[in-house]
Amino acid sequence: MKAFADLIDALTLTPSRNGKLRLLVDHFASQPDPERGLALAAITRDLDIKSVKPAMLRELMTDRMDPVLFGYSYDYVGDLAETISLVWPSGSETEGAEASSGPRLSEVVEQLNAANRREGPKLVETWLDQLDSSGRYALLKLVTGSMRIGVSARLAKQALADFGKKDVAEIEELWHGLDVPYEQLFAWLEDRADKPVSAAKAPFRPVMLSTPLEEPDYGIIRAEDYAAEWKWDGIRVQASAEGGVARLYSRTGDDISGAFPDLMDFMTFEGTLDGELLVAKPTAKRSGKPAVAGRNAPRAADIVVGTFSDLQQRLNRKTVSAAMLKSHPVFLRAYDLLVEEGVDLRPLPFAERRERLAAFAARLEPTRFDISPLVAYESFEDLAALRREPPHAVIEGLMLKRWDSAYVPGRPKGPWFKWKQDPHLVDAVLMYAQRGHGKRSSFYSDYTFGVWTGEEDAPELVPVGKAYFGFTDEELKQIDKYVRDNTIERFGPVRSVRAEPGHGLVIEVAFEGLQRSARHKSGVAMRFPRVNRLRWDKPASEADRLETLQAMLD
Template sequence: MKAFADLIDALTLTPSRNGKLRLMVEHFETQPDPERGLALAAITRDLDIRSVKPAMLRDLMKDRIDPELFRFSYDYVGDLAETISLVWPGPNDGGTGDGALEPTLSEVVGRLNGATRQAGPKLVEAWLDQLDSSGRYALLKLVTGAMRIGVSSRLAKQALADFGGQDVAEIEELWHGLTVPYEDLFAWLEGRGDKPVSAAKAPFRPVMLSTPLEESDYGIIRPAEYAAEWKWDGIRVQASCDRGVARLYSRTGDDISGAFPDLMDFMTFEGTLDGELLVATPTTERSGKPKVEGHAGTRRDDIVVGTFSDLQQRLNRKTVSAAMLKRFPVFLRAYDLLFEDGEDLRALSFAERRKRLDRFADTLEPTRFDVSPFVPFETFEDLAAYRKNPPHAVIEGLMLKRHDSTYVPGRPKGPWFKWKQDPYLVDAVLMYAQRGHGKRSSFYSDYTFGVWTGEADAPELVPVGKAYFGFTDEELKQIDKYVRDNTIERFGPVRSVRAEPDHGLVIEVAFEGLQRSLRHKSGVAMRFPRVSRLRWDKPAAEADRLETLQAMLD
C-alpha cells in the first residue's frame, strides 16, 4: 500500500498536468504486476468495491472519537477520507497496530472483493490501525471510489501512452476490452508481448476535436472548402452498436449507457455515431411524442430542444426514475458516422461521411435521432451574423469543418474549428462561500453570487449563479480572507457573507449563456459561469440588477 499511498499523496499535491503524468509513468515503471494495474484501475475508477460504503466508515468513527468532535472536524476539512485519515489513531500517533504488517494493494483489493458487507468494514478498521496518515487516506479513497486527485481517466491513459511510447488513441480503442489489472496491456507497452486484441463489442473510438477560431484564422474559412453547423449546447457523445451490443460513451470514453435507457432502447443499428446528446422538451402534440427542431437530411421539424439545465437533470445519475424519463427525454443529434455495418469510415472525407450519415439517419427512430443541419453561407460575414444571433437559445456558436477532412483522433489544427459566442459579463455581489475539495479543502473557493432586485430604495440580492474557477491562487487567498473577515452566518461548510449596498465584494462574472429557470428564485440559470475578475474598486450598490439579466433573455 505504501507505493500506492505515496502516488495518491503526490498526485493530490501536484497541480501541473505534466507533473501528474511523470508521477504515474514513474509508478508504472517501478511497480510490479498486479500492483500497478490495480493502482491504475483505482485512478480511472474502474474498481468497484461493494463491501464498504461511506456510511459504514462513519459508523467506525463512533468508537474512536466523540461524534461531535468528528462532526466539527469533518465540517472543517470537507472530505470524509481526509478527515478519518487525520483523526484516526495510527502506528505513529498512539495507535496499537504494527506498521510492518502493512498490506499490499493487491491484498486489500482481493480481500475486500471477497468480503461481505459485515466483514468489509472490519477489514478496513484493522488496516486503518496499521497504516500511517497517508496510507489511511489512500485506503479510504480506494474503498469509497472518490478519487478527487485531479486525474481524469483520459489523463491516466495518456500516462500509459507515455510509458509505452504509444499513441493514446490506440489505448483508448483497446480500453473497454481490457480487464483489471491490465497485465496484457503492460506486457505490450513494455515490449514483452503482443498488442492486446480488444474483446469488447461496440468499443469507444477516440474522438476528433475542434480548435477555437482565432482572428488570424478568419481568412481561411471559404464557403467552397468548409461546411458550417450549429454548435449545440449539450454533451458530446458517441453511440456505438456492434453485433447486438450497444454502448453510449462520453467524449472521454466513459461508458454512460446506464444513465440513458430511453436512448439505449432505440440503439439497434450497426455502426458508430458521433453527436450531441440533448433533451427533447415533452409535448402533448403529435401523439405525445417529444418534439425536436429537425434537420435537412430527414426534412423534419417536429422536435423542440430543451436547455442544458434540462439535460443536467439527467447527468451523473446511477438510476433514472420513470418520472425523470418522461419529463426530460433525451435524443442524439448526429454530427458524424464513424462506422457502418462494420466498415470503418474515418478515412473518408467529411463530405462523404456526411452523405452516408444522411442515408443512415433515415433508418433510425426519429424521436431519438436526427442529424445536425448545415448552415448555408456565402461569405464570412454571413457566419459572423449567424454567430451573433443564432436562431435557438440552445446554440452556443458555430462549428466549421473542411469538406475534405478525415476523422483524426485528437485536436488537429485546421480541419475543424469552433466559433463560440463571446461570453456575457455581469457584475454580481458575493453572497455565500463554501470550502473546496482536495488542495482547496482549507479555502473557501466555491462562490454563490447575486444581483439586485426590488425597489431602488430597498434593494435585495437574489442568487443567480455559482462559480469555483477563473481566479488565480493569489486571488483565492484574498477572497478566502475576505470571506472569513465578513462572515455573518455559518451553515456547515458554507458561510454567508456580508452583502449590502454599502458593503460587499463585487465579482465580474463571465458566462456562456442564459436561460429561464423555474428552479431558481431569480428565474434565470447561467451556463458555465466563472469569475472573470474581482472588482475591489466597485461599490456593491453599483452591481447589476436582475432586470439586466432578464433583458439578455429577451
C-alpha cells in the same frame, strides 16, 4: 500499499499535468503486476468496492472520536478520507511504535472483494490501525472510490501511452475490452506480447476535437473549404452498436449507457454515431421526415430542444424514473458517422461521411435521432451575423469543418474550428462561500453570487449563479480572507457573507448563456458561469439588477 499511498500523495500535491504524467509513468515502471494495474484501476475509477461505503466509515469514527469533534474536523478539512486519515487514533498494538507499511494493494482489493458489508468495515478498521496517515488516506480513497486527486481517466491513459511509447488513441480503443488488472495491456506496452485484441463489441472510438477560431484564421474560412453547422449546447456523446451490443459513451470514453435507457432502446443499427445528447420537450411534434442526402443542410427532425438545465436533470443518475423518462426524454443530434456496418469511415473526407450519415439517419427512429443541420453561408461576414443571432437558444456558436477532413483523434489544428459566442458579463455580489476539495479544502473557493432586485430604496439580493474558477491562486487567498473577515452566518461548510448596498464584494461574472429556471428564486440560471475579475473598486450598490438578466432572456 505504501507504493500506492506514495503515488496518491504525490499526485494530490503535484499541480502540473506533466508532473502527474511523470509520476504515473514512474509508478508503472517500478511496480509489478498486479499492483500497478490495480492502482491504475483505482485512479480510473474502474474498481468498485461494494463491501464498504462512506456511511460505514463515519460509523467507525463513533467508536474512536467524539462525533461533534469529528463533525468540526470534517467541516474544516472538507474531505472524508483526509479527515479520518488525520484524526484516526492508532490501535494499542501500534501505539508508540512506527506504523507498518500494511498489506499490499492486491491483498486489500482481494480481501474486500471477498467480504460482505459486515466484514468489509472490520477489515478497513484493522488496516487503519496498521497504516500511517498517508497510508490511511490512500486506503480510504480506494474503498470509497472518491479519487479527487486531479487525475482523469484520460490523463491516466496518456500516461500509459507515454510509458509504452504508444499512441493514446490505440489505448482508448482497447480500453473497454480490457480486464483489471490489465496484465495483457502492460505486457504489450513493455513489448513482451502482441497488442491485445479488444474483446469489446461496440468499442469507443477516440473523438476528434476542435480548436477555437481566432482572428488570424478568419481569412481561411471559405464556404468551398469549410462546412458550417450549429454548436448545440448538450453533451458530446458517441453511440456505438455492433453485433447486438449497444453502448453510449461520453466524449472521454466513459460508458454512460445505463443512464439513458430511452435512447438505448432505439440503438438497433450497426455503426457508430458522433453527436450531441439533448433533451426533447415532451410537447414536441415530430415530423419523422428523413434527412436529405447531400452537402445541402439536411433538415433535422421537428424536435423542440430543451435547455441544458433540462438535460442536467438526466445527468449523473444511476437510475431513471418512469416520470423522468417521460418529462425529459433524450435524443441524439448526429454530427458524424464513424463506422457503418463494420466499415471504418473515419479516413474518408467529411463531405463523404456526411452524405453517408444522411442516408444512415434516414433509417433511424426520428424521435430519437436526427442530424445537426448544415448552415448555408457565402462569406465570413455571413457567418459572423449568424453567430451573433443564432436561431435557437440552445445554440452556443458555430462549428466549422473542412470538407476534406478525415476524422482524426485528438485536437489537430486546422481541420475543425469552434466559434463560440462571446461570453456575457454582469457584475454580481458575493453572497455565500463554501470550502473546496483537494488542495483547496482549506480555502473558501466556491462562490454563490447574486444581483439586486426589489425597490430602489429597499433592494435585496437574489442568487443567480455559482462559480469556482476563473481566479488566480493569489486572488483565491484574497477572497478567502475576505470571506473569513465578513462571515455573518455559518451553515456547515458554507459561510454567509455580509452583502448589502453599502458593503460587499463585487465579482464580474462571465457566462455562456442564460435560461429561465423555476428552481431558482431569481427565475434565471447561468450556463458555465466563471469569475472574470474581482471588482474591489466597485461599490456593491452598483452591481447589476435582475432586470438586466431578464432583458437578456427577452
